[in-house]
Amino acid sequence: MAFAILNGQLIDRSEAKVDIEDRGYQFGDGVYEVIRIYNGKMFTVNMHLERLAKSLDSIGISFPFTEQQLTEMLEMLIEKNNLQLGIIYLQVTRGVAPRNHAFPAEPVQPMLVAYTKQLERPIHHLQNGVKTMLVEDMRWLRCDIKSLNLLGNILAKQKAAESGCFEAIQHRGQAVTEGSSTNVFIVKNKLLITHPSDQHILRGITKEVILQLCREHDISIEERVFTLEELAAADEVFLSSTTSEIMPITEVDGKMVGNGLPGPITRKLQAGFVQEIEKQCGAL
Known part of the structure; x- marks a missing residue:
């Protein structure tokens, strides 16, 4: 079984689904990172998560997890998927709201998705x-x-x-x-x-x-x-x-x-x- 993270929860990857009104799906209203994994360990993870925070801040998304919490989630994901060499794809969108170009009038929960992929060095x-x-x-x-x-x-x-x-x-x-x-x-x-x-x-x-x-x-x-x-x-x-x-x-x-x-x-x-x-x- 392959695992993914959806809003802080570790779940079967086949069950990781988002709403059709997720603003990432409809507007590309979100940001992402790709982190390299060597020997089951994340390379330059702090730099990636710092850049993620800057991207989120630039588009006005308040992320509900600390850098330490996110790091621990990603480490758990690597371990559960037994990944030695590959990547983690991490995406955060503004969340689910009725379609409107302007930001949602009422606060919504940002959507976090992360999954792993085996990838050899080129x-x-x-x-x-x-x-x-x-x-x-x-x-x-x-x-x-x-x-x-x-x-x-x-x-x-x-x-x-x-x-x-x-x-x-x-x-x-x-x-x-x-x-x-x-x-x-x-x-x-x-x-x-x-x-x-x-x-x-x-x-x-x-x-x-x-x-x-x-x-x-x-x-x-x-x-x-x-x-x-x-x-x-x-x-x-x-x-x-x-x-x-x-x-x-x-x-x-x-x-x-x-x-x-x-x-x-x-x-x-x-x-x-x-x-x-x-x-x-x-x-x-």
């Missing part, structure tokens, strides 16, 4: 790199909120999938923002450059770990907007996310990045990232 792609393509960033201007409104991301990802690419790199005019479900980094002359964590991108948890690794390993960093021209001229390009970790990009829009192989800065950060995983969760 070893082949981590070792060999992936192909990507460019798409215009057509999303709204509060990408820092990890909301359920993902249609723009989905359309970009689908376009990449149809073109045989792993990811779509989005840009607003000449300014590169992020991937459809990832943050993007370039390296030029040993300098790492990535978009600042403002309203135009999601503040990636893996990105934050990477920036800390750069400080620890004396890798020079600039958090600034970079252009399509800079992307095309980069020595190295890579993306990051909870499930992709630190993923080398070897091709952008059919053009080879560098010599077509993962570069030395990318490799150094990958090694440091594995060390951080093992520090928190044990040997891989």
Whole structure:
């Protein structure tokens, strides 16, 4: 039997259902997190739950559980599902109310759903790199909120999938923002450059770990907007996310990045990232 959490209760996953007037279902009125599990332990869980709290605060949802209570629930879910390697998907919506664009006039109970999924590490792609393509960033201007409104991301990802690419790199005019479900980094002359964590991108948890690794390993960093021209001229390009970790990009829009192989800065950060995983969760 697989288990899920519904509003604080551990139940059979097959029985985890929400009302058709749940505002997440009707409006995308909610937020979510995806937390990586290694050796049955959550990686960077505190950072994820802090971001969840900020997203909830940004859209005015009062969450009924403390961070400690939520952590204990998620740990119980991992144990009950006997998950060693995978993810937890966690979603909070404003709750169930008669359909109306404005927030419910009377307070409603937020809806919490969480479940696990087995997911292997993408070893082949981590070792060999992936192909990507460019798409215009057509999303709204509060990408820092990890909301359920993902249609723009989905359309970009689908376009990449149809073109045989792993990811779509989005840009607003000449300014590169992020991937459809990832943050993007370039390296030029040993300098790492990535978009600042403002309203135009999601503040990636893996990105934050990477920036800390750069400080620890004396890798020079600039958090600034970079252009399509800079992307095309980069020595190295890579993306990051909870499930992709630190993923080398070897091709952008059919053009080879560098010599077509993962570069030395990318490799150094990958090694440091594995060390951080093992520090928190044990040997891989």
